Amino acid sequence: MGRKRDRDPAHPPALRLRTPDVTAKRATGPSRWVTAALRGLVAAAVALGVAELAAGALGRVSSSPLLAVGAGFIDLTPVWLKDFAIRHFGSNDKTVLLFGLGAGVAVAALVIGLVSRRHLVMGLAGPAAFGAVGVLAALTRPVAEPVDAVPSAVGALAGMAALALLVRGARPSAVAPRPSPAAVRTAQSTATSDGGATEASEPVNGALRRSEDAGAGIDRRRALLTSAGAVGVAAASGVAGRLLLHRGDVSSVRADLRLPRPASPARPVPSGAQVPVPQMTPFRTPDKDFYRVDTALTLPQVDPRDWTLRIHGMAARPVELTFDALLREALIERDITLSCVSNQVGGDLAGNARWLGAPLAPLLRRAGIRSGADQILSRSSDGMTLSTPLEAILDGRDAMIAVGMNGAPLPIVHGFPARLVVPGLYGYVSATKWVVDLKVTRFATDRAYWTRRGYADHAPIKTFSRVDVPKPLAALKAGRVAVAGTAWAQHRGIDAVEWQVDDGPWRPARLAPVPGLDTWRQWIAEWDAAPGSHTLRCRATDGTGRTQPEHRTPPFPDGATGWHSVVVTVT
Numbered sequence: 001m002g003r004k005r006d007r008d009p010a011h012p013p014a015l016r017l018r019t020p021d022v023t024a025k026r027a028t029g030p031s032r033w034v035t036a037a038l039r040g041l042v043a044a045a046v047a048l049g050v051a052e053l054a055a056g057a058l059g060r061v062s063s064s065p066l067l068a069v070g071a072g073f074i075d076l077t078p079v080w081l082k083d084f085a086i087r088h089f090g091s092n093d094k095t096v097l098l099f100g101l102g103a104g105v106a107v108a109a110l111v112i113g114l115v116s117r118r119h120l121v122m123g124l125a126g127p128a129a130f131g132a133v134g135v136l137a138a139l140t141r142p143v144a145e146p147v148d149a150v151p152s153a154v155g156a157l158a159g160m161a162a163l164a165l166l167v168r169g170a171r172p173s174a175v176a177p178r179p180s181p182a183a184v185r186t187a188q189s190t191a192t193s194d195g196g197a198t199e200a201s202e203p204v205n206g207a208l209r210r211s212e213d214a215g216a217g218i219d220r221r222r223a224l225l226t227s228a229g230a231v232g233v234a235a236a237s238g239v240a241g242r243l244l245l246h247r248g249d250v251s252s253v254r255a256d257l258r259l260p261r262p263a264s265p266a267r268p269v270p271s272g273a274q275v276p277v278p279q280m281t282p283f284r285t286p287d288k289d290f291y292r293v294d295t296a297l298t299l300p301q302v303d304p305r306d307w308t309l310r311i312h313g314m315a316a317r318p319v320e321l322t323f324d325a326l327l328r329e330a331l332i333e334r335d336i337t338l339s340c341v342s343n344q345v346g347g348d349l350a351g352n353a354r355w356l357g358a359p360l361a362p363l364l365r366r367a368g369i370r371s372g373a374d375q376i377l378s379r380s381s382d383g384m385t386l387s388t389p390l391e392a393i394l395d396g397r398d399a400m401i402a403v404g405m406n407g408a409p410l411p412i413v414h415g416f417p418a419r420l421v422v423p424g425l426y427g428y429v430s431a432t433k434w435v436v437d438l439k440v441t442r443f444a445t446d447r448a449y450w451t452r453r454g455y456a457d458h459a460p461i462k463t464f465s466r467v468d469v470p471k472p473l474a475a476l477k478a479g480r481v482a483v484a485g486t487a488w489a490q491h492r493g494i495d496a497v498e499w500q501v502d503d504g505p506w507r508p509a510r511l512a513p514v515p516g517l518d519t520w521r522q523w524i525a526e527w528d529a530a531p532g533s534h535t536l537r538c539r540a541t542d543g544t545g546r547t548q549p550e551h552r553t554p555p556f557p558d559g560a561t562g563w564h565s566v567v568v569t570v571t
């Protein structure tokens with residue numbers, strides 16, 4: 001590289017004389033490449049840290065570059081990749097995404113560092129390009145404001161400044177100039193001409209080397225100080241930014257919130273709703289185990305004191321409700337099972353909870369729905385949109401604006417302070433978390449996030465059943481074995497579950513009692529297990545008399561179908 005560069009006409013001779021010598025002196029072999037790469041990493045850390053500080057000062061999480069780019073990435077993710085991510089990472093998909101992005105940025109930063117060692121200007125294009133991507137991502141968020149460009153821009157500038165300083169710092173300084181080869185030659189010739197001959201040349205050379213070493217030492221110390229300073233700036237600004245962004249955290253507001261009692265309490269859950277089998281899925285899903293599916297890379301922090309819900313569009317009397325006004329409605333409390341369209345056969349993207357909320361139909365009717373409307377387009381505080389068929393909301397089912405879950409305000413991940421819950425519809429067409437806006441409209445006029453991506457407009461939950469116990473690949477003792485599972489067909493109800501061993505006859509399972517049509521239903525059977533490897537299979541029939549089809553289809557575009565089975569070994 002060095003030799004090639006000497007021939008490079010683009011580099012003026014003055015630069016050529018200095019740089020190669022010194023770098024050869026301070027670090028040799030692979031280690032100088034490592035240091036160069038690390039300079040890129042430190043510059044990237046400065047860029048991200050400063051950007052975080054800017055985002056924190058603005059109080060706008062969504063403008064933080066990594067988060068903005070991640071959110072943009074989620075929006076651009078094709079459906080198959082989203083299904084893949086949900087299938088393999090489930091509710092951890094966002095952690096995996098952020099980790100991947102971070103790793104990508106780190107690799108790019110290392111390369112930028114390497115490039116900058118010889119071509120600083122080219123290297124500086126790196127942070128500039130990343131900054132541009134960050135600005136673009138932040139400005140294209142659905143809730144974007146022009147100021148959201150600032151963190152990425154400021155971060156990029158800081159990163160560029162850091163990179164330039166670090167690269168310069170690694171070059172020889174003007175304070176202790178290295179004698180040029182010409183100067184060395186002059187000194188040597190002077191020494192020799194003084195008559196000391198071989199004796200004299202030694203001390204002079206030695207003196208020169210000592211001053212060189214001292215110069216290099218100062219340079220090295222300065223380079224180290226610059227790097228340490230940069231790391232310090234990166235860490236301090238990053239931490240400060242995070243702390244500032246935390247100002248918006250509503251956990252304590254949530255903890256202090258008291259919800260009113262329901263005007264219409266839930267029917268008690270029958271005591272037998274939970275079948276008594278070890279390792280069986282709980283009938284009521286604890287909050288911590290409740291699945292989470294959404295596009296929010298950072299959890300929206302919505303303060304109920306600032307919250308309003310606008311109902312508008314094809315409405316004769318548009319309204320804007322405050323949270324207090326919502327709580328003054330005659331609240332209902334219901335057990336309802338939510339499920340996700342991305343759930344696979346046998347999957348667990350479903351959860352059952354007791355919801356407290358204001359009935360949605362009377363609120364819409366009061367707003368005066370105009371004829372021709374067939375859709376409610378709901379929007380969350382972070383700009384996510386979901387479309388719900390109006391007829392489902394108005395047909396008498398317990399569609400609600402929920403404020404409580406399992407006896408407490410909604411957890412932040414599940415939509416605090418308010419979300420929609422509509423029994424019988426997949427989450428993506430009904431369960432808007434952090435909801436702030438309801439537009440009465442038509443499918444012909446407005447599309448929502450997932451329906452724009454090809455998912456079905458009308459998405460009633462498909463009948464589903466699962467063998468929960470025994471677990472797949474369980475090793476069992478021959479004899480009596482409890483087989484149990486969960487089935488759901490929200491708002492139609494489960495009328496029967498049948499089960500089968502290998503390709504034997506289908507046998508009816510015993511159904512546990514349920515509080516209503518809108519929850520899942522547990523089933524149980526007793527199996528006299530004989531030694532060998534066996535397949536246990538189940539299928540459910542809903543309240544309309546339709547039995548689940550055997551044929552397997554993927555979740556796209558309106559939910560998976562197919563019978564679930566587990567393979568077990570009996571000895």
Ligand SMILES: Nc1nc2c(c(=O)[nH]1)N[C@H]1C(S)=C(S)[C@@H](COP(=O)(O)O)O[C@H]1N2
Nearest residue numbers: 291292293294295340380427428431432433
């Ligand atoms: N704001 C918002 N609400 C949303 C979503 C979302 O991405 N953003 N995802 C929906 C989907 S696809 C599902 S399955 C349910 C999941 O609700 P949960 O996370 O409370 O289980 O929320 C729905 N509500």
Ligand SMILES: [Mo]
Nearest residue numbers: 340341427428
């Ligand atoms: Mo979903």
